[in-house]
């Protein structure tokens with residue numbers, strides 16, 4: 107039986123920085139006797155040797171162990187609770203992926219081993235690239251980029267190299283106003299000029315795009331478009347939009363961060379997208395968050411293949427190897443071949459589910475988001491009144507004018523109920539946006555409990571708004587001064603700063 111209040115106060119431990127633990131001379135390791143000739147480090151390193159010893163913590167093994175376990179207990183994680191962070195697709199990561207990634211033949215290989223010794227790993231990469239190409243309706247995939255944003259950067263570098271090979275250097279890339287911030291950032295890093303244009307009722311309107319394009323003449327490098335987009339809607343005019351860009355010599359970049367809403371049901375390549383990135387850490391259940399390793403493979407049409415990063419894992423008869431001989435390549439974008447462990451997990455996920463399973467993922471993700479939207483919209487108005495894909499975006503407009511309670515307050519109060527807050531204030535085109543993505547891995551009961559918590563918070567906002575405005579109440583640390591934390595972050599421990607505090 108479910109309960110609305112999933113959060114409870116419990117015993118957690120205070121934990122100082124590890125530098126504040128221990129005592130000089132204490133150690134947690136016992137090293138074996140030296141079995142190689144000893145070296146005078148000072149003489150060997152000369153002027154490079156340290157003047158002063160590194161001020162490392164000197165702690166016992168239990169102290170070190172407890173320190174990190176305690177810190178881990180402060181974490182909120184997908185393995186303990188529903189994590190409805192919109193756009194980020196925080197879905198449960200099946201443990202079979204972890205089993206595969208930890209197989210000694212996967213985990214213990216070194217990226218510098220000769221191709222002949224890592225045939226299985228190369229085969230996995232070649233097959234994963236083929237699977238991802240098929241899912242996207244593309245001709246090839248580079249697995250190298252280490253994140254969605256790096257995939258964007260790579261795809262745009264390939265677009266630029268393509269234009270240069272055609273003897274052109276157009277500069278303008280068109281981006282709708284609802285786009286993720288990484289889209290214009292990737293353009294800027296590539297020396298492109300971003301031209302933002304307005305969306306209408308949550309979607310790209312071809313007539314608006316047409317006037318923006320007309321003003322650019324023949325300086326159209328391309329379009330970046332997210333589909334399903336960042337307000338959770340499918341861009342229904344894709345074929346027309348792509349044709350408009352192609353007619354002007356541009357290329358269409360598809361941001362594939364939301365592919366979990368179309369797997370097995372629609373393929374970007376079929377509607378005119380030329381190049382796109384996947385976010386394996388969203389769509390294909392590889393772990394993410396906390397700055398962990400991501401993976402942003404880039405899928406492309408054949409005309410862009412010569413420009414993909416090297417080395418390219420290839421099949422050669424019944425053998426596999428890394429191919430470096432690609433004269434038009436943009437070069438390497440990541441050390442070695444990319445985040446191999448993530449490739450193993452994504453490959454396992456795709457092979458485990460197969461075609462029908464991937465379709466079921468999408469169907470359930472879309473069903474869950476629409477169910478959540480239908481249950482909540484009477485209390486929290488939707489930003490756009492359309493059926494949604496993978497996520498639903500609500501606005502706090504009515505709530506704030508009625509009660510003074512804002513999106514941020516609702517997000518903080520959700521923590522007291524035991525939920526991770528949804529994505530807030532993104533995209534910017536929606537006032538007080540609350541972007542909620544249930545994902546396909548959640549049950550109806552979980553969604554119902556979450557909805558009940560949201561409704562309870564709405565009642566609190568109406569009856570005792572201060573309770574919501576001062577939330578969270580159950581956490582170790584109360585509401586933070588987020589502006590100060592952003593403007594004056596203290597990111598590094600120093601003995602002087604520790605003494606001051």
Ligand SMILES: Cc1ncc(COP(=O)(O)O)c(C=O)c1O
Nearest residue numbers: 193253254255286288361363400
């Ligand atoms: C639509 C969209 N594009 C790009 C990205 C960037 O992906 P990453 O965080 O892997 O760099 C995100 C991340 O949330 C996203 O939602």
